[in-house]
Amino acid sequence: MKEIKIPELAESITEGTISEWLVKKGDKVEKGDPIVELETDKVNVEVNADHAGVLVEILHQEGDDVEVGDVIAKVDEAAEAGASVEQSNAETPVAQHSEVEVEQPSQHPVQEEPSSEPTDEQNHVIASPAARKRARELNIDLNSIQPRDPLGRVRPEDVEAAASKKQDQKQSDTKKSAPKATEKTEFTKPVERVKMTRRRQTIANRLVEAQHEAAMLTTFNEVDLTEVMKLRSERKDKFLEKHDVKLGFMSFFTKAVVGALKDFPLLNAEIQGNELVLKKFYDIGIAVSTDDGLVVPVVRDADRLDFAGIEKEISNLGKKARDNKLGLSDLQGGTFTITNGGIFGSMLSTPILNAPQVGILGMHNIQKRAMVMPDDSIQVCPMMYIALSYDHRIVDGKDAVQFLVRIKELLEDPYDLLLEG
Structure with missing residues (x-):
């Protein structure tokens, strides 16, 4: 009989929730066959x-x-498919007989000898027979008891x-660990209780941690997307024909972010202890909404990709996210994140x-x-509000504002982005 254990998944993942068994009891499996799907904090793994x-x-x-390390199933290498039931039935009488033998002494209490010396690790503790019996009844380790007897003898009152x-x-720990939201357990009107998925719990915990650990502020600006939309309209057909992918807004914003990060490197950094880690690479996270919550797959080396390369990578990562096929490598190591609430009407x-x-x-x-132009004329323009949330521990307000201004400049003159790309 061989045990199947939860293997090492990744350095940051130590536990998960069984999402689905891919085989059932009595099935024949080969070495390497996927048998269960595990939902972790970040992705589902087999x-x-x-x-x-x-x-x-x-x-x-x-x-x-x-x-990690928990035994979740057992495999019999010598059995044939369908034989597990007979094997289980064959073992049942032995198990029942064993239970009878174990319980038999309890049917004759007169045979108990509380004063007899125990054979476990509590042998060296000086305790009265009554204290030993009471400790067994209450499941108390004698080694953990501080006796009041000057000679160190443990008594029943101890x-x-x-x-x-x-x-x-135990009651104190339970009270501390219970979320405040669960303190009110009774309602006068109908409710439905649904267990949070592991991923949703992780999202909730990390969002709270981000607000507690960072000095987070947000600054705003607005962008006139007239030139971006004009350029997309002019190039979209040829772009699709040549690259087999649509020219969307995300490639423009990704390129603008990379350009601004090069001018303001502190926004591409993180804090580790008492050090600032200034990253010389640009792995841009793109937030994607899925049925299980928000995930942030990463476009690697976005500064080295052209518009088509960025659009293809975003499309590929988005599809993998919706199909629940993202791997850990797709989610780790981003340096900056872009999120688009506009697709939902925000x-x-x-x-x-997205710490760190x-x-x-x-x-x-x-x-x-309606916008007032430099010559005081009024034109109707496609406008977008953009927001930058930043950690004030590293980034000063001046740099944050200028970072957004730089993004605005690049988007309002997107031909520079094309030349750089």
């Missing part, structure tokens, strides 16, 4: 069988939380005191930092507004 044989026992069901202290500590928002990054750019919907 756990493969380490041994070939018949799956004879499943120890954790769908929805159970498991940690055991009772230790048990009371243990219970008080006019203005304050995005939350110190900057995130928020895009919003495009609205036509």
Whole structure:
């Protein structure tokens, strides 16, 4: 009989939730076959069988939380498919007989000898027989008890005191760990309780941590997208024909962000202890909404990609996110993030930092507004509000404002972006 354990997943992932069993008890599996899908904080991963044989026992069901190293199933290398049931039935009488033998002494209490010396690790503790019996009843480790007897002898009252202290500590820990939102448990009107997915719990915890750990501020500006839209209209057909991908807004914004980061490198940094880590590469995270929550896959070396390369990578990552096929390598190591609430109709928002990054750019919907031109004429222009949330521990307000101004300049004259790209 071989055990199937949760393997090492990644340095930052130590636990997960069983999302779906891909095989059932009695199925034949080969070494390397995926047998269960595990939902982790970041992505869903498949756990493969380490041994070939018949799956004879499943120890954790769908929805159970498991940690790295936990045994989740057992495989019989000698069994044939469908034989696990007979094997289980054959073992049942032995198991029942064993239980009878274990319980048999409890049917004759007169045979108990509380004063007999225990054979466990508590041998060296000086305790009265009554104290030892009470400790067994309350499941208290004699080694953890501080006796009041000057000679160090543990008495029953010491055991009772230790048990009371243990219970008080347990209640205190439970109270501390319980979220405030769960304190109110009764409602006068109908409600539905749905368990949060592991990913949603992680998103919630990290957003709170980001607000607690960073001195987060947000600054705003607006961009006239007349030239971007004109350029897209002129080039979109040839672009699609040549590159087999549509020319969207994200490539313009990604290029503008990279250009601005080069001018303001502190927004491409992070804090590690008492050091600033200034990154000389540009891995830009693009926030993508999925049914399970927001994920941020990373466009690697965005400064080295042209418009077509960025659009293809964003399209590929978006599809993988929606199909739940993102790998850990797709999500790790971003230096700056862009999020586009405009696709949902958002006019203005304050995005939350994606720690340990110190900057995130928020895009919003495009609205036509009457704008006063430099010559005092009034024109209707496609305008977008943009927001930069930043960590004030590293980035000063002046740099944050100028960063947004630089993005505005690049987007309002996108031909410079094309030349740089």
